[in-house]
Amino acid sequence: MKKIVFSAVLLSAATISFSQNIDKIINAKEAERIERVLASDEMRGRRTFSPEIDKAADFIAAEFKAAGLETWKGSGSYLQKFAFIATKQISLSATLDGKAIDAKNVAVSTTQAEVKVTPSSGYEVASIAAGANFNVEYSKLIQSGKNMIIYLDPSFSNIFTRVSSSFRRAAFKKDNNVVVILDSKPATDFLIEAKFETTEQPLANVVGVLPGKSKKDEYVIFSGHYDHIGVGKPVNGDSIYNGANDDAAGTTAVMLLAKYFKAVKNNERTIVFAAFTGEEVGMFGSTYFSKQFDPAKVVAMFNLEMIGTESKWGKNSAYITGYDKTDMGTILQKNLEGTEFKFYPDPYTEQQLFYRSDNATLARLGVPAHTISTSKMDVEPHYHKVSDHVETLDMNNMAMVIKSIALSARSIISGKDTPSRVKTEDLR
DSSP states (O other): OOOOOOOOTTTTTHHHHTTTTHHHSSHHHHHHHHHHHHHSSGGGBBBBBBBHHHHHHHHHHHHHHHHTTTTTGSSSSSSEEEEEEEEEEEEEOOOOOOEEGGGGEEEEEEESSSSEEEEEGGOOEEEOOOOSSHHHHHHHHHOOOOOOOEEEEGGGGHHHHHHHHHHOOOOOOOSEEEEEEESSSSSSSSEEEEEEEEOOOOOEEEEEOOOOSTTEEEEEEEEOOOOOOOOEEEEEEEEEEOOOIIIHHHHHHHHHHHHHHHOOOOOEEEEEEEEEEEETTTOOHHHHHTTTTTTTGGGEEEOOOOOOOOBBSSSEEETTTTTGSSSSHHHHHHHHSSSOOOOEEOSSSGTTGSSTHHHHHTTTTOOOOOEEEEETTTTHHHHHHHOOOGSSOOOHHHHHHHHHHHHHHHHHHHSOOOOOOOOOOGGO
């Protein structure tokens, strides 16, 4: 196997200092130790909201503590707890201008047990007409945070079905309600009543902090998601989706990087290590996490996803999603001069991977946030299958990828380099 060359001839003294003892901390043996816990059958696929994902969180927290990380904002716990509200509709009725309408043509988004809307309720009323750009118009209305009734032209009936379905998902507790009605003509008189059974569902990210020195108010984030998809129908007698590569591999990397950077102790910027929950069901964890920061103070985000196998280019390589959206990839590769490791632009752009992992939540806020991966997404044989076991991973290559990420990040955590920002207006 090819290895990174850490020689005095090729690398500067600063690089040698940065890479000292890296093999003692980041190695195949340690990676496998962590993987065999997170991807064990006892974790039963680490499904969001399951008891087993809590066990995984406790394990990660213990690793952060052993590494000597601080807790987020001195909270005293590595668990960044939050809750989602699950709603089950019990009843729904609607009358527009004295005429009862089919409840199937009305959708209500709320986290409250009861909703009653009349003209005196103060709801803003809006319409999306036939031929309009639904995504643009709808996003603008939803992001206002107001109590709102949106009349949707019947030509959008297929989209209405998707909207209605999305309203049934668990959501962060919110103060406003949104009513969407499949009708082109807004009513002057109306009565909409709905009742829901609400359940609070606790969740937790696992977050550890390594405070910076001269630039402690500037943040660099290393992240991965520790949830997976749980247990399903048996395939050849196996029903557990262990998720060794997706994304126990990325979470393992976060833990090993935490231990390494703590040992090196040369970060001028504050480093935040985050293991997210709920990625597989809607990026719940990273969405909550992103709300805890002033995005302008987040200098870079390294999101690590499925790095346990060789990339399409073989060993000593990985790809970066959204490579052209900032100059972060260029900075990382510059820091790897004198090594045999290479970062490539995402070769699977048609799959929109930049938007499908936890980096997207911060990228939408302008943060240079990218996912690093090695997964061959066009021919990945174990993706979201019960066969995603530790035995399918190349631990030596995975350790090399993690070490290369550590080396590539050095000028960013030292404060020397600052990646360009994501232009949010260019995102879909």
